[in-house]
Amino acid sequence: MNDAPLLETRNLTRRFGALRAVDDVSFSVAAGQVYGIAGPNGSGKSTLFNVITGIPFRPSSGEVLLSGQPIHRMRPHEISRAGVLRTFQKDAEFASLSAFENVYTSAVYCAGTSSATAGDAARQALDDVALPPSRRGKAASELSVFERKQLMIASAIASQPKVLLLDEPAAGLTKPEIAGLSALIRTVRGRGITIVLIEHVLALLLDVSEHLMVLNYGRVIASGTPAEVVRDPKVVEAYLGTREIAH
Numbered sequence: 001m002n003d004a005p006l007l008e009t010r011n012l013t014r015r016f017g018a019l020r021a022v023d024d025v026s027f028s029v030a031a032g033q034v035y036g037i038a039g040p041n042g043s044g045k046s047t048l049f050n051v052i053t054g055i056p057f058r059p060s061s062g063e064v065l066l067s068g069q070p071i072h073r074m075r076p077h078e079i080s081r082a083g084v085l086r087t088f089q090k091d092a093e094f095a096s097l098s099a100f101e102n103v104y105t106s107a108v109y110c111a112g113t114s115s116a117t118a119g120d121a122a123r124q125a126l127d128d129v130a131l132p133p134s135r136r137g138k139a140a141s142e143l144s145v146f147e148r149k150q151l152m153i154a155s156a157i158a159s160q161p162k163v164l165l166l167d168e169p170a171a172g173l174t175k176p177e178i179a180g181l182s183a184l185i186r187t188v189r190g191r192g193i194t195i196v197l198i199e200h201v202l203a204l205l206l207d208v209s210e211h212l213m214v215l216n217y218g219r220v221i222a223s224g225t226p227a228e229v230v231r232d233p234k235v236v237e238a239y240l241g242t243r244e245i246a247h
């Protein structure tokens with residue numbers, strides 16, 4: 001039996017010239033966990049996702065392990081095939097395809113579902129996120145901001161990753177919609193998908209994360225239960241004079 005964490009980084013570092021955007025970051029995520037990552041703007045959160053997935057670049061040094069197996073030398077499509085999927089802050093769906101076609105495409109090309117069953121997989125994923133049937137034939141570009149989040153989550157479910165890296169999914173949502181997003185994240189976990197969540201909205205992180213790590217200037221400054229971490233003086237200091245951690 002493999003007791004290794006599902007996802008682990010060891011001393012992960014990404015340099016841009018003299019800047020260490022990700023600086024010696026080690027963390028591990030257990031299967032089934034929702035693992036939150038916070039940090040002020042420019043603290044290295046998205047770069048961390050970039051080097052884990054190899055899109056668009058690899059780490060300068062350090063390791064990324066999936067179930068104990070190194071993946072940091074793999075090519076991006078091999079990392080994704082191994083089961084690591086990420087979302088982007090910017091909408092990444094095919095704007096002119098319908099919601100259904102987008103999710104169908106994820107089922108076929110990401111999960112390798114046969115075209116005979118991909119339709120059922122796509123319908124199930126859209127049911128999971130409760131996108132009304134009347135909206136499923138609309139082009140993704142015609143959907144509301146929250147509906148596009150539903151689509152993003154449905155596509156992730158249909159892709160059947162082992163671990164889903166969510167990059168600021170609450171961006172652009174109202175408070176009631178953020179509560180809806182919490183429910184969607186729980187649905188994803190209920191499908192057996194482990195989640196790493198980068199987020200500025202503290203209410204969402206506190207609601208769904210079992211563990212919270214905070215980065216500042218590329219380094220881990222706190223890691224523990226969300227309740228412990230938000231009271232940590234280093235975290236409070238890192239956020240002083242920057243964008244609020246909470247809405």
Ligand SMILES: Nc1ncnc2c1ncn2[C@@H]1O[C@H](COP(=O)(O)OP(=O)(O)OP(=O)(O)O)[C@@H](O)[C@H]1O
Nearest residue numbers: 016019020021039040041042043044045046047048
């Ligand atoms: N391709 C790149 N070339 C040079 N510097 C970069 C590159 N990508 C990121 N950086 C720098 O690395 C640092 C970390 O950026 P990153 O986008 O990872 O932060 P972040 O925590 O995700 O910020 P935000 O919360 O605003 O999304 C910043 O100083 C940024 O300017």
